Amino acid sequence: MAGIDSDSVTIEVYFPPTVQIKFEENRTERQLNCVATGIPDLYIFKQWEHWSEYSDLIRYLPDSGSGNLNLQIIEGETDRYQDRGIYICKASNNVSLNGGDSFIPGEFFLNPKSTPYFVTSNNKTQYGVLGQTTNITVDFVSFPEIKNISVIFDGIIHSIENYTLEIMKVMDTVYNKTVFVNGSRLMMTVEVNTERDFKAYTFKLCNQIGSDNLTISLHSASCPETPEIIQIMPEKTQVIVQWIPKFHGGFQQSFHIQYRRRDVQYWNTKHVQDHTMNIYSIDGLTPGTEYLIRIYSSNRKGNSSFSDKKPFRTDATNEHGNLGFILLIVPFVIAVAVLYWQYKKGKFFF
Known part of the structure; x- marks a missing residue:
C-alpha cells in the first residue's frame, strides 16, 4: 500500500x-x-x-x-x-x-603424411642357416599406407612374392628417446640354398608421398659343414693327414682330428686352432698298427658332423724315416764336398 x-x-x-x-x-x-x-x-x-x-x-x-x-x-x-x-x-x-x-x-x-621410413631398431645384420628357409625382417612406419614393395639384390630389382605384412607397434628413436610407435613389420622368406644367398638385400618402400630404402646383410649363423679328409700319409710312428675345409657357417672355425687304434674304443683328439691350416702331423703312434681317423670342425655356434672314419696302418719298418734321413744328410755331404773343392782351388778363404 x-x-x-x-x-x-x-x-x-x-x-x-x-x-x-x-x-x-x-x-x-x-x-x-x-x-x-x-x-x-x-x-x-x-x-x-x-x-x-x-x-x-x-x-x-x-x-x-x-x-x-x-x-x-x-x-x-x-x-x-x-x-x-x-x-x-x-x-x-x-x-x-x-x-x-x-x-x-x-x-x-x-599424424602428418610423409614418405615411409625404417625405424631405428632395425637390425641391419641378420642371420640364416645354409640349406634352410629364413626370414628377413624389417620394421617401418608409413602414413599413408605402402603402395609398392621391392627388394634389390645382385644389382637387380625384384618384386617380393613370399612375404607377410603385419601392423604392430615397433620400437623407434624419436628425438633421442626410445619409444614404441604404430608401424608395420615386413617379413620376406629367403631360401638359403647356397653360400651366394648370404648377401645384401635392399628393401625399397613407396607410398604416394615418396620412398625410402634399407639394406640388410644376410649372414650365415650355423654350425660349419663337415671337412673332408683327402689324404692320409702314415709312417712308422706318425701320420700326416690332409683335409679340405668346407663352409665355415659364418664364423671362424677350428678343426679337431680324432684317431684311435682299431682295437680301442677311446678316441684321441688333436685340436688345430689355426683355421688356415689343412694339414697336420700326429706323432707317438705304434709301428705296424691299424688306426682309424676322422675330423670335424667347430665355430661359436657348435660342431659339424664327423667325417667318415678312414683306416690306415703305420709302417712296421722305418723306411720313411730312413728316407727322411737320406734327404737331410745328402745335401750336407754335397755342401761339404763343394767347400773342400773350392778350398783346393784356392777360391775360398776363411
Whole structure:
C-alpha cells in the first residue's frame, strides 16, 4: 500500500576451462594453438607434452605464455616424421572443482603424411642357416599406407612374392628417446640354398608421398659343414693327414682330428686352432698298427658332423724315416764336398 522497491544482484559463476587444440600447418612450420574457454578468461599455460601413441613420453616443449606451440623444421629431417604423436597442453584459470587440479588438459593427435621410413631398431645384420628357409625382417612406419614393395639384390630389382605384412607397434628413436610407435613389420622368406644367398638385400618402400630404402646383410649363423679328409700319409710312428675345409657357417672355425687304434674304443683328439691350416702331423703312434681317423670342425655356434672314419696302418719298418734321413744328410755331404773343392782351388778363404 505504501509502494514498491527493488534491487538487483549480479552473481558471477567461475568455472574451470574446457581446453581444445587447433592445428595449423604451412610449408615452414606446424602450429598448435591451445584454446581454453572458462570464467574467468585469464589463463596460465603449462609446458606442452609430446607422447607416442603407446603412452611413452617423448619430450616437453616450452610454452610461449600464449598457449601456442610452433614445430619448426629440423635440418636434415625433410619429412619431419618425428613430430608425429599426441600433444597435450594444460591450461588453468585458477578455478578447480572439489579442490582438484586447476590445470585442465587438452589433446591432439598429430599424424602428418610423409614418405615411409625404417625405424631405428632395425637390425641391419641378420642371420640364416645354409640349406634352410629364413626370414628377413624389417620394421617401418608409413602414413599413408605402402603402395609398392621391392627388394634389390645382385644389382637387380625384384618384386617380393613370399612375404607377410603385419601392423604392430615397433620400437623407434624419436628425438633421442626410445619409444614404441604404430608401424608395420615386413617379413620376406629367403631360401638359403647356397653360400651366394648370404648377401645384401635392399628393401625399397613407396607410398604416394615418396620412398625410402634399407639394406640388410644376410649372414650365415650355423654350425660349419663337415671337412673332408683327402689324404692320409702314415709312417712308422706318425701320420700326416690332409683335409679340405668346407663352409665355415659364418664364423671362424677350428678343426679337431680324432684317431684311435682299431682295437680301442677311446678316441684321441688333436685340436688345430689355426683355421688356415689343412694339414697336420700326429706323432707317438705304434709301428705296424691299424688306426682309424676322422675330423670335424667347430665355430661359436657348435660342431659339424664327423667325417667318415678312414683306416690306415703305420709302417712296421722305418723306411720313411730312413728316407727322411737320406734327404737331410745328402745335401750336407754335397755342401761339404763343394767347400773342400773350392778350398783346393784356392777360391775360398776363411
